Amino acid sequence: MPELVLHSRALSLYLRIATLVCEEKKVDYRVEPCDEIGKGFRKFHPFQKMPVLQHGEHFVFETLAIANYVDQAFDGPQLSPSTVRARSEMLTWISLANAYFFPTMMGGVVKPLLLAPLLGEPVDRKLVAASIPALNEQVALLEERLAYHQYLAGEDLSLADLFVYPNVAYASLTDEGQAALTSAPYVQTWLGGLMERPSFAATEQRL
Numbered sequence: 504m505p506e507l508v509l510h511s512r513a514l515s516l517y518l519r520i521a522t523l524v525c526e527e528k529k530v531d532y533r534v535e536p537c538d539e540i541g542k543g544f545r546k547f548h549p550f551q552k553m554p555v556l557q558h559g560e561h562f563v564f565e566t567l568a569i570a571n572y573v574d575q576a577f578d579g580p581q582l583s584p585s586t587v588r589a590r591s592e593m594l595t596w597i598s599l600a601n602a603y604f605f606p607t608m609m610g611g612v613v614k615p616l617l618l619a620p621l622l623g624e625p626v627d628r629k630l631v632a633a634s635i636p637a638l639n640e641q642v643a644l645l646e647e648r649l650a651y652h653q654y655l656a657g658e659d660l661s662l663a664d665l666f667v668y669p670n671v672a673y674a675s676l677t678d679e680g681q682a683a684l685t686s687a688p689y690v691q692t693w694l695g696g697l698m699e700r701p702s703f704a705a706t707e708q709r710l
Contacts, residue, residue: 505558505559505560506531506532506533506558506559507525507530507531507532507533507556507557507558507573508532508533508534508535508556508557508558509521509522509525509532509533509534509535509554509555509556509557509569510535510537510553510554510555510556510557511534511535511536511537511553511554511555512536512537512553513534513536513708514708515553515554515708516605516609516669516670516673517553517554517566518534518553518554518708519669519706519708520566520570520665520666520669521554521556521566521569521570521573522534522705522706523665523669523702523703523706524569524570524573524574524582524662524665525573526701526702526705526706527579527580527582527660527665527700527702528573528574528577528578528579528580528582529579529580530573530577530579534554535557537553552564552565554566554569555569556569556572556573558572558576566666567597567601567662567666570582570662570665570666571583571662574662580660582660582661582662582665583661583662584656584657584659584661589656589657589661590656592655592656592657592663593655593656593661593662593663594663595663596648596655596656596663596664596666596667597662597663597666597667599641599644599667600663600666600667600670601666603637603641604641604667604670604671605670607634607637607638607641608638608641608670608671608673608674608680609670609673609674610634611630611631611633611634611637611638612631612634612638612674612677612679612680613673613674613676613677613680615627615628615630615631616631616677616679617673617676617677631679635679635683638674638679638680638683639683642671642683642684642686642687642690643686643687645667645671645687645689645690645693646686646687646688646689646690649689649690649692649693650689653693654693655667664693664697668693668694668697671684671690671694672694672697672698672703675694
């Protein structure tokens with residue numbers, strides 16, 4: 504069978520999501536580092552975004568498409584629910600992760616507080632402060648869901664959890680993220696359980 508390759512810069516939340524899917528499916532893969540987005544990367548993705556999956560001569564871009572491809576193309580634990588209702592819930596949470604959680608948790612909290620200092624850039628405190636209400640609202644939404652379900656799409660791990668949880672995990676590395684989680688015990692339990700899975704250690708990215 505052709506080798507599964509993920510082309511991406513090494514430090515990427517969406518690369519981590521893709522590798523989490525591969526680890527949970529128990530699929531062999533490798534990451535091909537590509538830290539510079541230049542015109543050469545356009546052959547992989549028309550808008551030069553990462554990661555891009557290569558499986559032989561077949562290329563898949565956009566992380567949801569990559570996750571679905573790996574889940575459907577390979578044997579291993581099923582990461583998409585079998586019922587229409589549960590699948591719709593899974594896709595809803597993935598959409599929330601992409602449209603809301605990532606811009607707030609990563610763009611508004613993690614990047615200015617953790618990544619900017621590593622790059623020698625000033626911390627944008629106004630951006631962080633402006634992001635706190637949305638952060639609290641999003642954690643509360645997760646808490647409401649996880650109060651009644653072990654995982655976001657029901658009682659089994661799904662792609663929804665693998666999309667949402669890296670956002671929350673990275674946000675939890677900040678004081679602001681910890682403060683938001685203080686009033687969300689169910690989210691804490693969910694996050695702690697996911698962190699104990701072998702896939703978490705196998706895909707760890709050092710900030």
